């Protein structure tokens with residue numbers, strides 16, 4: 669599973685927190701590959717996506733084309749507070765393969 673991970677963009681290597689979280693994620697994915705009940709990989713993904721959405725907002729990719737979730741978020745009124753969720757969804761592309769990145 670580790671081999672499937674995309675190469676993270678340069679800003680993630682220059683940020684110490686990103687580098688730490690990427691390391692944690694790689695470790696967690698390694699454990700999850702052999703232990704079905706281990707959900708640390710999910711937790712790592714959420715923490716890393718949250719960090720990028722808050723600290724690297726300008727680096728978050730634009731909405732995906734052909735993505736039902738982006739289309740859904742785009743339709744929501746501003747007052748639902750989905751802005752962060754949407755940013756985190758898009759941030760996941762930066763460090764996960766597309767097949768996993770768009771699951772949430």
Ligand SMILES: [Zn+2]
Nearest residue numbers: 683685686723
């Ligand atoms: Zn960072």
Ligand SMILES: [Zn+2]
Nearest residue numbers: 732735737738
């Ligand atoms: Zn999307």
